[in-house]
Amino acid sequence: MFNLSKTASVANTFVAELRDINIQKDAMRFRNNLHRLGVFFAHEISKTMAYTEIETQTPLGLAKSMVLTTQPVIATILRAGLPFQQGFLEVFDKAECAFITAYRNTKKNGEFTIQMEHISAPNLDGKTVILVDPMLATGLSMVLCAKELIGDYKIKELHICAAIASVEGVNQVKANLPKAKLWVGAVDQEMTSKSYIVPGLGDAGDLAYGAKS
Numbered sequence: 001m002f003n004l005s006k007t008a009s010v011a012n013t014f015v016a017e018l019r020d021i022n023i024q025k026d027a028m029r030f031r032n033n034l035h036r037l038g039v040f041f042a043h044e045i046s047k048t049m050a051y052t053e054i055e056t057q058t059p060l061g062l063a064k065s066m067v068l069t070t071q072p073v074i075a076t077i078l079r080a081g082l083p084f085q086q087g088f089l090e091v092f093d094k095a096e097c098a099f100i101t102a103y104r105n106t107k108k109n110g111e112f113t114i115q116m117e118h119i120s121a122p123n124l125d126g127k128t129v130i131l132v133d134p135m136l137a138t139g140l141s142m143v144l145c146a147k148e149l150i151g152d153y154k155i156k157e158l159h160i161c162a163a164i165a166s167v168e169g170v171n172q173v174k175a176n177l178p179k180a181k182l183w184v185g186a187v188d189q190e191m192t193s194k195s196y197i198v199p200g201l202g203d204a205g206d207l208a209y210g211a212k213s
Helices: 011-019 027-046 082-091 140-152 167-176 204-209
Strands: 051-058 061-068 073-078 096-106 112-120 128-132 157-166 181-188
Touching (some): 011 027, 011 157, 011 181, 027 082, 027 128, 027 181, 027 204, 073 082, 082 128, 096 140, 140 167, 157 167, 167 181
Parallel strands (some): 073 096, 073 128, 128 157, 157 181
Antiparallel strands (some): 051 061
């Protein structure tokens, strides 16, 4: 697992601003910080991928360069993951995308189940898939969505990326998706009775796009 908070870099500023209750009042800045964090993670993940040497014709001669052998597919869980996904697409600008609709079905007693309604994806056979979502709380949504993709396609390699994770979420992913590579901005120790990460940052979808009715 790659944990951003264990390394000093400017990207930790993006995480700090995502958490900041005052900065959160600016929805555009919140989305932009998710976007910038996506750019950073995409760069880090790109270091683990396969490259092919090519020759490029310049005005004065030939230059050798290393380019990605194949592009990944960037998948996200709607709606909070959209600005995070856009950051990845800024780096992997030829990548295809996949979109998953999943949500918590909460009962009156506070218990909930994860409902997944729809997946829109290209053919993922033999592809590297990067599944991104700002929050990895219980990990149930991430595991459910990832297993659905793995069940439908012969995915070559799976990366899972979250801005903020809980210890429980990390353990859930490790236990159920042992071959996946996990990338997180920070890991928090606690969750509320409603499974929100503490200190976390709140509801990423509401902060990015407005509160749900």
